[in-house]
Amino acid sequence: MKIVIGTDFSAHAVPAGEVALALARKLGDSLVLAHAFEPFRGQYPEGLTPEIVSAMRKRAQAELGAGAAELRAQGVAVDERLADGPAPDTLVTLGREVDARLLVVGTHGRSAASRLLFGSVAERSVLLSDRPVLVVRARAENDEDGWTSGRRNLRLVVGVDVSSASRAAIAWVRGLRATLPCDVTFLHAYNPADELARLGLVGTGGLVGTHPTVTEAIERELAPLIDDLPGEGRTTLRVDPSWGSTGERLASDARRLGADLLVIGTHQRHALRRLMLGSTVHQTIRAAELPVLCVPSLLAEEEPLPEVRSVLLATDLSDLSKRAIPHAYGLVRPSHGMVHICYVHERFATTVPVYSYGPDPKSGLSADREREIRSALEAMAPREAQAAGITTNVSVVQASHVGEALCQMALRLGVDAICLASHSRSPVGKALIGSVAQEVLAHADRPVFIIRVRPE
Numbered sequence: 001m002k003i004v005i006g007t008d009f010s011a012h013a014v015p016a017g018e019v020a021l022a023l024a025r026k027l028g029d030s031l032v033l034a035h036a037f038e039p040f041r042g043q044y045p046e047g048l049t050p051e052i053v054s055a056m057r058k059r060a061q062a063e064l065g066a067g068a069a070e071l072r073a074q075g076v077a078v079d080e081r082l083a084d085g086p087a088p089d090t091l092v093t094l095g096r097e098v099d100a101r102l103l104v105v106g107t108h109g110r111s112a113a114s115r116l117l118f119g120s121v122a123e124r125s126v127l128l129s130d131r132p133v134l135v136v137r138a139r140a141e142n143d144e145d146g147w148t149s150g151r152r153n154l155r156l157v158v159g160v161d162v163s164s165a166s167r168a169a170i171a172w173v174r175g176l177r178a179t180l181p182c183d184v185t186f187l188h189a190y191n192p193a194d195e196l197a198r199l200g201l202v203g204t205g206g207l208v209g210t211h212p213t214v215t216e217a218i219e220r221e222l223a224p225l226i227d228d229l230p231g232e233g234r235t236t237l238r239v240d241p242s243w244g245s246t247g248e249r250l251a252s253d254a255r256r257l258g259a260d261l262l263v264i265g266t267h268q269r270h271a272l273r274r275l276m277l278g279s280t281v282h283q284t285i286r287a288a289e290l291p292v293l294c295v296p297s298l299l300a301e302e303e304p305l306p307e308v309r310s311v312l313l314a315t316d317l318s319d320l321s322k323r324a325i326p327h328a329y330g331l332v333r334p335s336h337g338m339v340h341i342c343y344v345h346e347r348f349a350t351t352v353p354v355y356s357y358g359p360d361p362k363s364g365l366s367a368d369r370e371r372e373i374r375s376a377l378e379a380m381a382p383r384e385a386q387a388a389g390i391t392t393n394v395s396v397v398q399a400s401h402v403g404e405a406l407c408q409m410a411l412r413l414g415v416d417a418i419c420l421a422s423h424s425r426s427p428v429g430k431a432l433i434g435s436v437a438q439e440v441l442a443h444a445d446r447p448v449f450i451i452r453v454r455p456e
Helices: 011-027 050-072 087-097 112-118 121-128 164-177 192-199 212-226 246-256 271-277 280-287 325-331 367-379 383-387 402-413 427-433 436-443
Strands: 002-006 030-037 078-084 102-107 133-137 154-159 182-190 235-241 261-266 292-296 310-314 338-346 391-399 417-423 448-453
Touching (some): 002 011, 011 030, 011 050, 011 102, 030 050, 030 087, 050 078, 078 087, 087 121, 121 133, 121 280, 154 246, 164 182, 164 212, 164 261, 164 292, 182 192, 182 212, 182 246, 192 212, 212 402, 235 246, 246 261, 261 280, 280 292, 310 402, 325 417, 325 448, 338 367, 338 402, 367 391, 402 417, 402 436, 417 436, 436 448
Parallel strands (some): 002 030, 002 102, 030 078, 102 133, 154 182, 154 261, 261 292, 310 417, 338 391
Antiparallel strands (some): 133 292
């Protein structure tokens, strides 16, 4: 395969060439050294005459040839490409033409104001490319203890979440480890307040430091994505709270962990969407002092066919809600399935986040009443379920919004689906009375099975 290196013949392009050379040697790839020829009229007040353009082109071709010769002297095959046009467009087009494994570009590390005025070839390439782009800062450190010579494994830090962009980054790492021994640290940085609210956790214990339930929930969500990596080397998952910029946190942690390469996925958001939603990728590129590999989300592997191993069964102990019991147990696989039966006690409504409460909010259930409810929930499990090896677990939750609480419970338990019964009311009836099923559908991020029951 081929690795394309973009060069502008400045000192900032040298580290990019060194990293590309090291990867090409380890992977057995050839290199394509490319320069985008784009004369700048401002340098010549009298205008660019054909003679000036010809002289500039010859000089660029000579510098390109000299750079390629230096790389060939290191024992790799090198092709030279001098192309007309803006650098990002030229590199991306060339990468597609030669079916490159990845593109490698250097970055000047300009200030925010300079980037606004002049733009960034590296960031523009990341936005446009349909294949991974490796961005190398001018002050990238040398390989002091020898991954390039085989004295140790390549160290990767991979920023992960449950998005398609992260799945693309993980797929690239999986492919790399099939060829090259790598020690991989998967890193997820989360905002504590956001996660406490997402999971519906009571109390402020996780606002400073880690929260065991938050850590457990995130690890469970990420585990299917990072399991079964091929190849040699250690794999580690770190889940850390972070109040600041996610990109800056990834960059600082990767440096602290001694990574050789930081790998992140990108949704390739443009203009207004990037302004509105932010971009962890661009934050990371600007903050990192080590090479950053940006993998476009379109390279994500297809998700495996889903299977329902666990279900959250919602009930208010009414006869209506009990209509969903056989359906919930029928969804899960025998011998390995689990059904979580959940009852939500509705307390007074509030807009205050649940983590603002202490462990015993007002209008809560008494201990005796909670024991009664738990006993009733346990009695709902069909006798056939135990014989079939299906496990039953019960939960009693207190919340001001039942539907939202059910979705949060589903997140905390990591179930594959939610099951509940609902009246088949008319639109007017739902508007007047409301619908827990409707609220669950509005908030759930996983399949919801609604058992329709017509009023008698």
